[in-house]
Amino acid sequence: xxxxxRLAAARAKGRPTGMDYIDNLFEGFxxxxxxxxxxxxxxxVAGIARLEGMPVTVxxxxxxxxxxxxxxxxxxxxxxxxxxKALRQMHLAEKFGRPVICFVDTAGAYCGIAAExxxxxxxxxxxxxxxxxxxxxxxxxxxxxxxxxxxxxxxxADEVWMLENAVYSVISPEGCASILWKDPGxxxxxxxxxxxTAEDLKTLGVVERVVPEYDGDLQKICGELRxxxxxxxxxxxxxxxxxxxxxxxxxxxxIGAD
Amino acid sequence: xxxxxxxxxxxxxxxxxxxxTAKAHPDIPGEMCVLCPSCKEILFTGVLEDxxxxxxxxxxxxxxxxxQRIDMIADEGTFEERDGAMxxxxxIGFPHYEEKLKQARLSSREREGxxxxxxxxxxxxxxxxxxxxxxxxxSMGTVVGEKITRLFEYATQNSLPVVGFIVxxxxxxxxxxxxxxxxxxxxxxxxxxSDAGNLxxxxxxxxxxxxxxxxxxxxxxxxxxxxxxLIGFAGPRVIEQTIRQKLPAxxxxxxxxxxxxxxxxxxxxSGQKEQITQLLSLHAKGDLT
Ligand SMILES: [Zn+2]
Numbered sequence: 001x002x003x004x005x006r007l008a009a010a011r012a013k014g015r016p017t018g019m020d021y022i023d024n025l026f027e028g029f030x031x032x033x034x035x036x037x038x039x040x041x042x043x044x045v046a047g048i049a050r051l052e053g054m055p056v057t058v059x060x061x062x063x064x065x066x067x068x069x070x071x072x073x074x075x076x077x078x079x080x081x082x083x084x085k086a087l088r089q090m091h092l093a094e095k096f097g098r099p100v101i102c103f104v105d106t107a108g109a110y111c112g113i114a115a116e117x118x119x120x121x122x123x124x125x126x127x128x129x130x131x132x133x134x135x136x137x138x139x140x141x142x143x144x145x146x147x148x149x150x151x152x153x154x155x156x157a158d159e160v161w162m163l164e165n166a167v168y169s170v171i172s173p174e175g176c177a178s179i180l181w182k183d184p185g186x187x188x189x190x191x192x193x194x195x196x197t198a199e200d201l202k203t204l205g206v207v208e209r210v211v212p213e214y215d216g217d218l219q220k221i222c223g224e225l226r227x228x229x230x231x232x233x234x235x236x237x238x239x240x241x242x243x244x245x246x247x248x249x250x251x252x253x254x255i256g257a258d
Numbered sequence: 259x260x261x262x263x264x265x266x267x268x269x270x271x272x273x274x275x276x277x278x279t280a281k282a283h284p285d286i287p288g289e290m291c292v293l294c295p296s297c298k299e300i301l302f303t304g305v306l307e308d309x310x311x312x313x314x315x316x317x318x319x320x321x322x323x324x325x326q327r328i329d330m331i332a333d334e335g336t337f338e339e340r341d342g343a344m345x346x347x348x349x350i351g352f353p354h355y356e357e358k359l360k361q362a363r364l365s366s367r368e369r370e371g372x373x374x375x376x377x378x379x380x381x382x383x384x385x386x387x388x389x390x391x392x393x394x395x396x397s398m399g400t401v402v403g404e405k406i407t408r409l410f411e412y413a414t415q416n417s418l419p420v421v422g423f424i425v426x427x428x429x430x431x432x433x434x435x436x437x438x439x440x441x442x443x444x445x446x447x448x449x450x451x452s453d454a455g456n457l458x459x460x461x462x463x464x465x466x467x468x469x470x471x472x473x474x475x476x477x478x479x480x481x482x483x484x485x486x487x488l489i490g491f492a493g494p495r496v497i498e499q500t501i502r503q504k505l506p507a508x509x510x511x512x513x514x515x516x517x518x519x520x521x522x523x524x525x526x527x528s529g530q531k532e533q534i535t536q537l538l539s540l541h542a543k544g545d546l547t
Pocket of ligand 1: 294295296297298299313314315316317318
C-alpha cells in the first residue's frame with residue numbers, strides 16, 4: 001500500500017477512534033474531566049481503568065464518529081487545556097504508580113486564536129519535558145493520524161506502537177506540498193517523501209511495533225494489543241523508575257545523534 | 259540599494275566556501291542606507307550597527323545573525339564554539355534537500371542553523387546557543403537538535419547556566435519525523451539540566467514559531483522576548499486559513515505574550531546584556547552572601 005493510501009485509511013470514515021479502543025481494551029473506565037486551570041477539552045479523553053485487573057491511566061485524542069461528535073471533539077484537535085488535562089492525569093498516574101497508555105489520533109494541535117492565547121506551544125512543551133522523566137511506564141499507540149507536535153505531546157513514551165495504516169508526520173502532506181513546493185497538487189509525492197507510514201517509521205527507529213489491522217477487525221486488533229500491553233507494562237513496571245526514565249531519554253537521544 | 263547579506267559579518271568563514279561564490283562581490287560603499295520597515299526612516303548602516311541593529315528613531319529591532327549576537331552578548335574574546343563542524347545530511351532522501359543546505363550555507367556562512375559554545379557574559383560563565391534565521395529560517399533538523407542537546411548535556415555536567423537566543427520557523431520539514439523527534443530530545447536535555455538545579459534563560463526573537471516554541475523555546479526558567487517579536491505555535495497565516503478571518507493587530511507579538519502570561523519580561527537590546535548578566539548573577543552558585 002502506498003503512503004497516500006495509508007493516509008486515506010488513517011483518515012477514513014468509520015475507522016475506530018480513541019473511545020472505541022478504550023471500550024474494547026479496558027474494564028470500568030472512569031473519565032476524569034478538566035485541567036483544573038481553564039476548562040475541559042473534549043478533544044482529549046482521560047481517565048482511569050483496569051487492564052486485566054491492573055489499574056492504568058488512559059488518555060486518548062478523540063475525533064468522534066458522526067458530525068455532531070466531531071464538532072464536539074473539535075475533530076480531535078486539542079487546545080492547550082487538553083494537553084494540560086492529560087498531563088494532570090499523568091502526574092496522578094506517577095503519584096499512584098499506574099502505567100500510562102496514550103492513544104493518538106489527531107491532525108494536529110488546534111491552530112486558532114484561543115489556542116495561541118492560552119499557550120499551545122507552552123502546553124505541548126511542558127508535556128514533552130514532563131513525560132520524559134515520568135516515573136511510570138508509558139506506551140503510546142497511534143491508531144489513526146499522528147499530526148506533528150500535537151501528537152508528540154502524548155507520545156514521549158517508553159515504546160511507541162502504530163497500527164499498520166496509522167501515519168505520523170512532522171507536517172501534513174497537504175501542508176508540505178503547499179508550503180514547501182507551493183503546489184497543493186503534490187500531496188501524493190509529499191506523503192511519499194515525508195516517510196510517514198508505520199513501516200517507514202519502524203525502519204527509522206521511531207516506533208517499536210507495527211500492529212496488524214486484520215482488515216479492520218477491532219476485536220482481533222484489541223485482542224493482540226491487550227496481550228502486548230499487559231506484557232510490556234508488566235515488564236516495565238519491574239524496572240527501577242529512574243532507570244525507566246533514563247531509558248526513555250536514551251530512546252529519543254539517539255535519534256539524529258550519529 | 260538593500261543587499262541581502264548586508265548585516266552579515268562572518269567571523270568563521272569556512273575555507274572552502276570561496277569556490278562556490280559565483281561572482282565577485284560588487285564594490286560596496288563604506289556607508290549604505292536601509293529603510294526601517296516600521297517607521298520608514300532611512301538609516302545609515304553604520305548608525306544602525308552602532309545601535310545594535312535597533313532603529314534609533316522608533317526602536318524597531320532588526321534581525322541579527324548568530325555571530326553578531328555573540329559579539330553583542332558575550333564578553334570580548336570569551337566565546338568558544340562547540341560542535342561547530344557538524345553539518346546535516348539528507349537522512350530521509352528528501353528531494354532537493356542537499357541544494358537547500360548548500361544555499362543556506364552560502365547565504366548564512368554558517369554550517370547549520372544554530373551556533374553553540376561557552377562564553378562569559380558580564381564575567382559569568384555560561385553555555386550559549388544562538389540560532390540563525392539566515393540558515394533555513396532557523397528550522398530545527400537533527401543537527402540543530404543534536405547541537406542544542408549536547409550543549410545542555412555539557413552544561414549539566416559542568417553545572418553551567420544556559421543562555422539561548424531563539425529564532426526559528428519550527429521543525430525542518432525536509433527531515434520529516436526525525437526533526438519532530440528533536441523536540442522531544444531537546445526537551446529531555448532541558449529537563450535533566452533543570453532537574454540538576456541549573457538555570458536556563460531563553461531570549462525569544464523574531465520570529466519564534468512551531469516546534470521550537472513547542473519545545474525548548476517555552477521551557478526556560480526565565481523567558482525574555484525582544485520587542486514586537488512574533489512568537490507562537492502556529493504561524494499567523496496558518497491560523498488565518500484555519501479560522502478564515504483576519505488576526506487582530508499585535509496578535510502573537512512579544513507584548514501580547516507578556517500580557518497573556520507566557521513571557522517574563524521584554525528585552526530591549528540596549529539593556530539586554532545587563533539584564534542577562536543580572537539574571538546570571540542572581541542565580542550564581544556558591545555565592546549566597
Ligand atoms: Zn524605525
